[in-house]
Amino acid sequence: MRKNILIKVLITVFFLSLAIGALIIAKQVEKKNAVSQDVGTITIEIVTLDNKVNKREFNYKEGDSVWSIIKENYTVRYSETQTGVWLYDIDDVKTDFTTTYLAIYVDDVYSNYTIDGIKIKDGLVVSLRETKL
Secondary structure, eight states: OHHHHHHHHHHHHHHHHHHHHHHHHHHHHHHHHHHTSEEEEEEEEEEOTTOOEEEEEEEEETTOOHHHHHHHHSOEEEEEETTEEEEEEETTEEOOSSSEEEEEEETTEEOSSOGGGOOOOTTOEEEEEEEEO
16 A cells, blocks of 8 residues: 555656756746747848849847858858957958958948947948958
């Protein structure tokens, strides 16, 4: 008789533990989904020497950066230095930093920052313009 009661208690504790674990996991997933909702939109333009423009809009989430969006959505060649990330190539636009480079414009103003130094904000337009030296 005591053995049956002990088995019932152990089974109840086991299923109660499973239920609590499921609730904890569900709360974590809910919290993660709430954080990953879109915060805003940015536009990235790639402009070639012959003024061909490839313009794309991206929704971004909390924690995203201009640089992370570019790395995730384009094929890039770059170098990370103490002064920041220097972008050499993006998709079909190839530069050599001897005759051409990618000039960065933020909302049509030349940027003095490297690509990883640009602060993301809703409505931002980043232009990467192939430019002769």
